[in-house]
Amino acid sequence: MNPTASPVSLTRYLIEEQREGRIGPNLRLLIEVVARACKSISIQVGKGALGGVLGDAGSGGEASINVQGEAQKKLDVLSNEILLEANAWGGHLAALASEEMDHCVAIPDEYPRGKYLLLFDPLDGSSNIDVNISVGTIFSVLRCPEDVETVGDEHFLQPGTAQVAAGYCTYGPSTMLVLTIGNGTHAFTLDREIGSFVMTTRGMRIPEETREFAVNMSNQRFWEEPMQQYVGDLLAGKEGPRGKDFNMRWVASMVADVHRILTRGGIFSYPLDSKCAPKGGKLRLMYEANPMAFLVEQAGGAASTGRQRMLDVRPTGLHQRVPVFLGSKNEVEAAVRYHAEHDAQARAVA
Ligand code: P6P
Secondary structure, rough: OOOOOOOOEHHHHHHEEEEEEEOHHHHHHHHHHHHHHHHHHHHHHHHHHOOOOOOOEEEEEOOOOOEEEEEEEEEEEEHHHHHHHHHOOOOOOEEEEEEEOOEEEEEOOOOOOEEEEEEEEEEOOOHHHHHOOOOEEEEEEEEEEOOOOOOOHHHOOOOOOHEEEOOOOOOOOOOOEEEEOOOOOEEEEEEEEOOOOEEOOOOOOOOOOOOOOEOOHHHHHHEEEHHHHHHHHHHHHHHHOOOOOOOOOOOOHHHHHHHHHHHHHHHHEOEEEEEHHOOOOOOOHHHHHHHHHHHHOOOOOEEOOOOOOOHHHOOOOOOOOEEEEEEEEHHHHHHHHHHHHHHHHHHOOO
């Protein structure tokens, strides 16, 4: 048998990384458990209207509202429960935190406690579910600080550089798991016939240049000046200062937009605007921006708040929001330059 010809499953990839000393058995188990939970979520998402799981959560006509102040979808709640149940008994985790829960949840006392912290957005982009557009699960793994008796939210507040693993599962035409443990970013496609994630791209690479940007243009009038200028120059095309025409895509499902960018390049941005600025931004640092930033940097891209490398942000809250620019390295650097030049001029006239 030719070992190089046989498909590399997620399990085989993780065992090979463990053999090379890049991960231990508990982190390998954690990732396999999350992947298995994502398979269950994929099945539920795939049922669509036939599964009785579309629409808003809540009862008696009252929508269920999460800590973000957003109406929960039934699949948000179901996906969250699937991830909680899957990770409870394995002995690999100390606690979990989710977009759908106000505070972190410790592993139940009846189970052994591990040394990792898992954060996730169980079903990002869930507002797209009812219109059958791709959604996804995003996850991030940190080490639990040593000698912690009772894990609290504060123990999760580590910069993105502290992540030991990150990934997402995108529930689209195919279900794909994209993962990094700090040794490149790799894509696995779910083979539904055998129920296994199979590596389909080893070492995703984001082109450094791009002609494609992703932003919700309806917020343009609310953006800060440097963002207005940056996007204005993109729209000016080859007659403008950028000297080339750009295309635009906006799925309004971060996992789908980021997957496209990891696959063919581009820049994704959800900048500050006057509506979300009081909250610090729209997207969440700990379980959206940081895991995506880790994946993107490991694929040769860049990720920034517009003024700081994303992975260097020192968190102040579990559900903290940040402005996000990520994707093709040279394009992210261009967007950051617009902010730096604007801020320098503002300081000069202050
Ligand atoms: P808007 C989905 O709700 C989400 O958190 C991200 O997945 C997505 O990129 C963004 O919000 C979409 O926001 O304002 O365009 O609906």
